[in-house]
Amino acid sequence: xxxxxxxxxxxxxxxxxxxxxxxxxxxxxxxxxxxxxxxxxxxxxxxxxxxxxxxxxxxxxxxxxxxxxxxxxxxxxxxxxxxxxxxxxxxxxxxxxxxxxxxxxxxxxxxxxxxxxxxxxxxxxxxxxxxxxxxxxxxxxxxxxxxxxxxxxxxxxxxxxxxxxxxxxxxxxxxxxxxxxxxxxxxxxxxxxxxxxxxxxxxxxxxxxxxxxxxxxxxxxxxxxxxxxxxxxxxxxxxxxxxxxxxxxxxxxxxxxxxxxxxxxxxxxxxxxxxxxxxxxxxxxxxxxxxxxxxxxxxxxxxxxxxxxxxxxxxxxxxxxxxxxxxxxxxxxxxxxxxxxxxxxxxxxxxxxxxxxxxxxxx
Amino acid sequence: xxxxxxxxxxxxxxxxxxxxxxxxxxxxxxxxxxxxxxxxxxxxxxxxxxxxxxxxxxxxxxxxxxxxxxxxxxxxxxxxxxxxxxxxxxxxxxxxxxxxxxxxxxxxxxxxxxxxxxxxxxxxxxxxxxxxxxxxxxxxxxxxxxxxxxxxxxxxxxxxxxxxxxxxxxxxxxxxxxxxxxxxxxxxxxxxxxxxxxxxxxxxxxxxxxxxxxxxxxxxxxxxxxxxxxxxxxxxxxxxxxxxxxxxxxxxxxxxxxxxxxxxxxxxxxxxxxxxxxxxxxxxxx
Numbered sequence: 168x169x170x171x172x173x174x175x176x177x178x179x180x181x182x183x184x185x186x187x188x189x190x191x192x193x194x195x196x197x198x199x200x201x202x203x204x205x206x207x208x209x210x211x212x213x214x215x216x217x218x219x220x221x222x223x224x225x226x227x228x229x230x231x232x233x234x235x236x237x238x239x240x241x242x243x244x245x246x247x248x249x250x251x252x253x254x255x256x257x258x259x260x261x262x263x264x265x266x267x268x269x270x271x272x273x274x275x276x277x278x279x280x281x282x283x284x285x286x287x288x289x290x291x292x293x294x295x296x297x298x299x300x301x302x303x304x305x306x307x308x309x310x311x312x313x314x315x316x317x318x319x320x321x322x323x324x325x326x327x328x329x330x331x332x333x334x335x336x337x338x339x340x341x342x343x344x345x346x347x348x349x350x351x352x353x354x355x356x357x358x359x360x361x362x363x364x365x366x367x368x369x370x371x372x373x374x375x376x377x378x379x380x381x382x383x384x385x386x387x388x389x390x391x392x393x394x395x396x397x398x399x400x401x402x403x404x405x406x407x408x409x410x411x412x413x414x415x416x417x418x419x420x421x422x423x424x425x426x427x428x429x430x431x432x433x434x435x436x437x438x439x440x441x442x443x444x445x446x447x448x449x450x451x452x453x454x455x456x457x458x459x460x461x462x463x464x465x466x467x468x469x470x471x472x473x474x475x476x477x478x479x480x481x482x483x484x485x486x487x488x489x490x491x492x493x494x495x496x497x498x499x500x501x502x503x504x505x506x507x508x509x510x511x512x513x514x515x516x517x518x519x520x521x522x523x524x525x526x527x528x529x530x
Numbered sequence: 531x532x533x534x535x536x537x538x539x540x541x542x543x544x545x546x547x548x549x550x551x552x553x554x555x556x557x558x559x560x561x562x563x564x565x566x567x568x569x570x571x572x573x574x575x576x577x578x579x580x581x582x583x584x585x586x587x588x589x590x591x592x593x594x595x596x597x598x599x600x601x602x603x604x605x606x607x608x609x610x611x612x613x614x615x616x617x618x619x620x621x622x623x624x625x626x627x628x629x630x631x632x633x634x635x636x637x638x639x640x641x642x643x644x645x646x647x648x649x650x651x652x653x654x655x656x657x658x659x660x661x662x663x664x665x666x667x668x669x670x671x672x673x674x675x676x677x678x679x680x681x682x683x684x685x686x687x688x689x690x691x692x693x694x695x696x697x698x699x700x701x702x703x704x705x706x707x708x709x710x711x712x713x714x715x716x717x718x719x720x721x722x723x724x725x726x727x728x729x730x731x732x733x734x735x736x737x738x739x740x741x742x743x744x745x746x747x748x749x750x751x752x753x754x755x756x757x758x759x760x761x762x763x764x765x766x767x768x769x770x771x772x773x774x775x776x777x778x779x780x781x782x783x784x785x786x787x788x789x790x791x792x793x794x795x796x797x798x799x800x801x802x803x804x805x806x807x808x809x810x811x812x813x814x815x816x
Contacts, residue, residue: 175607243572250568251534349563349737352666479664489573489735493653496574499605503598503635503793506779507697507716510763515691522692 190235204228213416213445214238218487219245220346220365222415222444239367243488250346259400259409263419263442264321267314268395270446273322275388275423281319286394287446322391323421323438332423332436333466352479359461359482363454364443366485374475374485375453378460383473385459386425387439394418394446418443420451424459427466437466457481537584537617543567547585547739551730554741559704560672561655561738569734576609576634577734579651583632586647586730587613592620594628599636599776599793606634625796635698637719639775639797642727644744650713652733655740657701657711677709680751688756700758703749704742712748718760718776723748765790770801771808 191198205212205228215227219242227245234240270286273279285291326332342357350358363371378384396416400409420441428434439459441451460475474480484490535541543565550564569577587593593613597606601623609632610621622628625640634651642648654660658668661679671677680701687695700717704710712723713731723729729742742748752758763777768789775797777790789810792798802811 175602175604176611179604179608243568246568247570251540253540347565349565351563479666483665488568492573492575492577493735494574495572496653499575500598500603501635501714502778503716503776504698504714506763506777506793507718507761509779510761511693511695511697514761515693515695518692 201228215241217444218242221249261397266395270394362482367487371453375456378475383476387422390421390423418451420455422455539584544585550739559708559710566734566737573735576651578732582732591629594631597634600795637722639794644726646727650731652713655733655738720750767792768810769808770798770806
């Protein structure tokens with residue numbers, strides 16, 4: 168005899184208890200501390216901060232621990248927490264030109280003021296599993312040099328002097344905030360950049376890659392990639408001037424792209440921009456390429472019908488919290504809808520068979 | 531959970547949502563964009579409905595939450611618990627006792643009253659979405675009342691299958707103006723959309739709220755020669771014998787034997803309490 172599925176509450180509690188046990192894993196193994204995650208899985212922490220839109224390495228580490236290392240789940244935890252925080256105000260725009268760079272490279276010039284600084288990069292490591300790490304994680308101290316005193320100028324600034332690169336129009340308009348206003352299309356560039364910087368790394372990477380393979384190719388050079396700390400300043404109404412309230416780590420990528428021009432207009436390089444929390448190189452380069460692809464209209468290019476040129480398509484599908492929620496919700500009960508389809512298909516089949524059968528009988 | 535405001539959302543957010551609700555009620559069937567917040571449950575789990583309920587609830591309210599018509603499905607349990615924790619409101623499984631009902635995929639069988647509010651969870655608010663994927667286009671179509679594409683789709687259904695092949699989320703026209711997605715309720719429920727209660731629809735991920743005020747005309751789209759038909763399984767409920775309720779089909783054994791039971795668990799329970807008996811009810815009592 169059928170017994171209705173009762174006791175959902177108990178089932179949920181039990182599932183949560185089991186989940187907690189699985190998250191901990193074998194108790195014979197020492198528990199991970201948040202400091203260990205923050206210090207030793209820092210690129211995962213960076214991704215969670217970037218896509219969670221909240222700069223807080225300790226909370227990101229907690230989210231990663233709680234999510235059993237599922238980064239999208241961790242991002243979700245951070246987003247859900249972030250949305251409950253009161254909003255005291257907005258900082259001044261950060262000055263990436265004043266960044267204390269850990270890494271700064273240019274693919275367009277062999278050398279430039281500030282130099283090529285490799286920093287802590289995987290770029291020239293050989294991807295061989297290091298079995299020594301499995302045994303003991305001791306590392307010899309890295310050699311240290313003196314920090315650069317003078318500011319590191321932006322590479323694109325050198326091109327600007329020659330007027331050979333498109334100038335970004337300055338604006339004092341307060342940009343929209345996609346976490347406070349519903350997205351409406353067409354969106355503008357500030358909203359696009361907000362959406363891309365918190366967009367899923369894999370999605371943005373795939374979109375950027377598609378432009379490189381010919382779906383709205385825009386011939387990007389990495390004019391500059393810089394990673395480091397910038398000061399965050401905020402104007403305090405009681406004081407009447409801005410003070411530094413903290414520092415954030417950022418990765419900034421400026422691409423120099425194919426030039427436009429005509430018989431009457433001298434050709435000029437165009438640009439794409441990526442800015443992401445933490446050391447997030449792949450994401451910031453990808454962001455710059457997609458940003459550039461989305462600027463086709465502003466730069467007077469043709470719409471080639473490529474996915475990366477399609478603002479509504481890119482922005483509507485870049486958020487992994489929206490995407491994973493909607494994708495996974497199909498595992499929730501749908502039996503009422505399925506029942507109505509079941510009846511409809513049965514009815515249509517019955518009617519179709521009735522239409523076929525008399526014909527056959529006549530033959 | 532005193533760290534959070536009443537019903538979780540802060541008052542500014544609730545005010546923003548209430549404005550969207552009021553606009554929705556003023557323009558029945560029109561999808562009002564709203565700045566949906568990230569909720570502590572995933573998109574697709576009813577974040578739109580939860581935000582609308584949170585903005586609607588007062589401490590004096592009594593809340594009922596159903597999913598697939600049932601109070602005891604896991605997600606209904608989870609959402610009910612969320613509001614018990616964050617709003618401390620009374621909850622009930624009895625349709626008649628509730629002042630606010632949040633639902634996914636069903637309208638209760640019992641007639642709703644004018645002192646009740648029903649909140650629907652909506653996955654895709656745009657009825658034209660699967661005919662035209664672009665929001666920029668569908669908004670234009672709504673503003674121009676350009677619904678020809680929908681009628682062509684229904685017509686193509688008939689020419690291919692001999693009937694309109696939409697069984698749930700069956701499109702309706704509200705107050706003679708906007709074509710609206712009634713959320714994925716079975717079309718059996720469509721006639722109930724003209725009711726005494728306030729109907730609010732929340733789509734969190736898609737950032738839309740819309741509404742149907744009480745006593746508003748809601749017409750399921752059809753053709754004169756192919757009129758709309760609200761259908762259900764042609765059985766009475768095997769537990770309470772009801773012939774007028776929407777039924778779930780349940781596979782009972784390896785031989786594939788089926789039974790049919792009310793999807794509205796409260797309706798079924800109250801009928802059985804009143805002495806109604808279905809085909810398999812006695813075994814149930816044993």
